[in-house]
Amino acid sequence: VSEQPVRLALVGCGYWGPKVARAAASVPGVTVAALVDRQEDLARRLQVAHPAALVATSLDQVLDSVDAVVVATNPATHTEVAGEAIAAGKHVLVEKPLALSSADCRSLGQQADAAGVVLMAGHTFLFSPAVQLIHGMITAGDLGEIYYVDSQRLNLGKVRQDVDAIWNFAPHDVSITNHWMGGAPATVACHAYEYLQEGIADVATMNLEYGGVAALIQISWLSPSKVRRMTVVGSEKMVVYDDVADTVLVHDAGIDRQRVDRSFADFNSFAEFRLIHRLGDVHMPRLAGTEPLVAQCSHFAECIRTGARPVAGAQEAIEVVSVLEAATASHQAGGARVDLPGSSRPALTQ
Ligand SMILES: NC(=O)c1ccc[n+]([C@@H]2O[C@H](COP(=O)([O-])OP(=O)(O)OC[C@H]3O[C@@H](n4cnc5c(N)ncnc54)[C@H](O)[C@@H]3O)[C@@H](O)[C@H]2O)c1
DSSP, X not given: OOOSOEEEEEEOOSSSHHHHHHHHHTSXXXXXXXXXXXXXXHHHHHHTTOTTSEEESSGGGTGGGOXXXXXXXXXGXXXXXXXXXXXXXXXXXXXXXXXSSHHHHHHHHXXXXXXXXXXXXXXXXXXXXXXXXXXXHHHHTTTOSEEEEEEEEEEEOOOOSXXXXXXXXXXXXXHHHHHHHTXXXXXXXXXXXXXXXXXXXXXXXXXXXXXXXXXXXXXXXXXXXXXXXXXXXXXXXXXEEETTTTEEEXXXXXXXXXXXXXXXXXXXXXXXXXXXXXXXXXXXXXXXXXXXXXXXXXXXXXXXXXXXXOSSOHXXXXXXXXXXXXXXXXXXXXXXXXXXXXXXXXXXXX
């Protein structure tokens, strides 16, 4: 375990980079040592908040002065920038999506393993106290048998030109549901719609199947209201996680199947089960005040110091990016159900 401070270079000082730099700088034992952006003025502007940091227009100019690199550039450049950092023996935290193909995620993972450095994906919501609380309830069996998960991530948001709404938003929904379900889904189906730019979906619905559990995901950057809400429906309880309100509501509610004992032969034609509504209390657990982005930076530093495996490493990134690839393939095939590699059925079955 090393006690040396971790000196970070941030590559990409656009919209998200400054937020990561602020979060990283608040973690004890971490210093923001370099700010890198192709557009030098963006790095210079951010230097006002981090006066001790070097400014550069490419990562190679500052590699000698840092121990680790945070990649917050446009997703299309992630593989190249992360690869350069790993080749120089630096630990890397790459914003979501780790790369634009699962093959690139795998290759980066192999390079990081060979170099003995930490490779972490910025699956920020895994550090949300609400997501962690619900994970604990699911794994403890508090919700009973999980039936389905429903997720909506909508806003009138930043419309990207480099990736569509699926690749921009769904890494969040998918990383959370994969975490809750303990792995990748077996099948993915996706319908997506383009209104503003040709070839770049603004709106999408995705159906993921984790064995018998369905995850229904709806995303859009072309919606009047900001909605980030996930519902987990189990046989015992139902949970609603509202990330905008920062609340988790646990509903002790459900519909139970009650066997009807029919003693008269005449009743044989009636249904065997009666459905009984159960409406109990609603609890609102207190959530820890931890900021997910700060917790993510802190976890990265801890993995660097201790050599621990990150909660979101190459494997988790492959499992997220495989779903995004399958969603794109499904959308291009008119919404066909796509099996993920690893499942036994042939790809692209309706
Ligand atoms: N975890 C989250 O919640 C979250 C939220 C928003 C964005 N992000 C991710 O952060 C990343 C950046 O998103 P953004 O919205 O800030 O994009 P952005 O376009 O605003 O900024 C990207 C910056 O990277 C710079 N850049 C690109 N390639 C470079 C290179 N090779 N070397 C140096 N600089 C380079 C660009 O000049 C630009 O300033 C994306 O991967 C995005 O998905 C994550």
